[in-house]
Amino acid sequence: MQELNNIHKTDELELRAALYMQDLFDTFYLNLGLQNIIDKAREIFGHPMLIHDISYKVLASSYDINNITDFMEDENGDKYINEETIKYIHSNYDLMHEIRKSGSYNLIKESAPLNGVLLSLIKIDGIEVAKLVIHGAGKEFSPLAVKLIDRFSQLLSVELRKNNLFERDKNLILNYMIEDLLEGKIIDEETVYNKLHYLKWIKSEDLQIMIITSTGTGVLDSKIPLVMKGLKNFISLDNCTVYKSNITVFVDRRHFDNLFGANSRFEDFLNANNLSAGISLKFSSISESKRFYSQALKAIEFGQRYNTHIAFFEDFRLSIISDSIISQYDLIDFCHPAVIQLINFDKQNGTDLLDTLKNYLYYTNSPNEAAKVLCIHRNTLFYRINKIKDMTEITLNNAEEISKLYISIRLLEINDRLV
Structure with missing residues (x-):
């Protein structure tokens, strides 16, 4: 009942x-x-x-x-x-x-x-x-x-x-000149700035290109006016354009903190709306926009691979190098022999000498910090490093050897090849 x-x-x-x-x-x-x-x-x-x-x-x-x-x-x-x-x-x-x-x-x-x-x-x-x-x-x-x-x-x-409360702003019409810029059709710097004069473009010596897209699909399409409406809270829309069904933003020094500062809500905005942003390296020559646009695209690709809504190209440079290598070669062919030797020794003996070497190289001028991270005594750290030198015949006394060793370890880490 x-x-x-x-x-x-x-x-x-x-x-x-x-x-x-x-x-x-x-x-x-x-x-x-x-x-x-x-x-x-x-x-x-x-x-x-x-x-x-x-x-x-x-x-x-x-x-x-x-x-x-x-x-x-x-x-x-x-x-x-x-x-x-x-x-x-x-x-x-x-x-x-x-x-x-x-x-x-x-x-x-x-x-x-x-x-x-x-x-x-x-x-x-x-x-x-x-x-x-x-x-x-x-x-x-x-x-x-x-x-x-x-x-x-x-x-x-x-x-x-x-009722059109969220229709596209009249200033967001696709700018064909910027499209030519992103496609590399304009290469003369003076021509670029002359053409941008009537677009309220602010000349900056410190620019980055940011692309905003939908996570997963890679295009915004009909969402563009709505995303632009939200973007107004972080950056001047004079620096934005619509290109290939996504939003491309020329980020200058004025807006960087609004977007990526400690108190910014930009990442929350992206997360809430299932959006991703990729950001290029800094540049000053506007005629090179195509190159930095490509960087922003690559940053989005790796950001989505690692499930992050904001991805800076500079944070994924080694991963991009790694992808380029493994598309044609076996990654092991680019690794220092000492690294391979330590991997095999650790597997056979249950040791962690490779991790010891990695942290020793990372904290080059601070062995105390390396020991702290490894949870071992400073003397133990030096004992292990001396053992590694004896085993592998490395010296760790020049930049070329040190860089080859550390990059080898990082490339293997990125590709989960250390296990």
């Missing part, structure tokens, strides 16, 4: 949810805008609510939201989430990760700016463009509210797409 009652309650809840969603759809089809939909949702949910975009600008809110939280207002009269609340959101990274993975989340924490809220993400084409925040305001959320929130978020996604 209890099971039948539970089934009956479940069916009743589903029916009520369907009826309320019909009311919300009827309001949506009136085509009176986002605010009108939120006003209707306030009646249905029975709680104050708001929608804000990823820059924390409030897009719409219920009439009583000011009783719950404070806002900042800019010179245009636009409202933004207050700084205290933003800091709280940023401090709850694990919570946001859970919401992104499994949907809406009922968050209740005492003495916090978001005391008692129901959160749901609003996405367009898989890109997170806004959040729906429903405040408990001292009342417990009903099972109906929890069931409705994600469905309501999907409706809001359609409305945001329909």
Whole structure:
């Protein structure tokens, strides 16, 4: 009997949810805008609510939201989430990760700016463009509210797409001159800057090319306007263009910290939207853009291989060299004989002389640090190094020998050939 009652309650809840969603759809089809939909949702949910975009600008809110939280207002009269609340959101990274993975989340924490809220993400084409925040305001959320929130978020996604809040910015039209630059069709530096004069291009002696793409698929396509909208929070869009279905960014010194500094949320932005970024080495000659564009592409390839959302070309140079070698040769052919000898000796005797050598070479001027990493006494370190020298006839007294040994070890590590 209890099971039948539970089934009956479940069916009743589903029916009520369907009826309320019909009311919300009827309001949506009136085509009176986002605010009108939120006003209707306030009646249905029975709680104050708001929608804000990823820059924390409030897009719409219920009439009583000011009783719950404070806002900042800019010179245009636009409202933004207050700084205290933003800091709280940023401090709850694990919570946001859970919401992104499994949907809406009922968050209740005492003495916090978001005391008692129901959160749901609003996405367009898989890109997170806004959040729906429903405040408990001292009342417990009903099972109906929890069931409705994600469905309501999907409706809001359609409305945001329909009312052009997230359409492509007029400044993001594909720039064919930059396309020629990336394809290496323009090689004269003066010609480049003359052509870029009318594109608000800022000449910089310290540039890097960054490519942003979808993780896995390698193209953004329809997501481009939405990603550009989020990118505005980190970098001037004058430095961006659309090329081969992805976003290419010319990163200068002004924007580097905004993107990659210790307090930047750029990696969170990429992670939340399943995006990857590859970044080239620094350069100053804009006519060489094609070369550095290729570096950014290669960085993305290796970043995705190692499951990282941000990949710098400089961090993968040895891996790229390794790939080039093994495409034509056996990697062992490029390794110092002493390294091969130590691998075989360690396997046969259960020792770790190769690891000792690696750390000794890495901490060239600090044997104490090498001993600490190896968890051995400094004297033990020197005993092992002398043993290695005797076994392999290496001297470790010149840069060429040391570099060959260390690179050999690193190449084998990268390819899991040390085991």
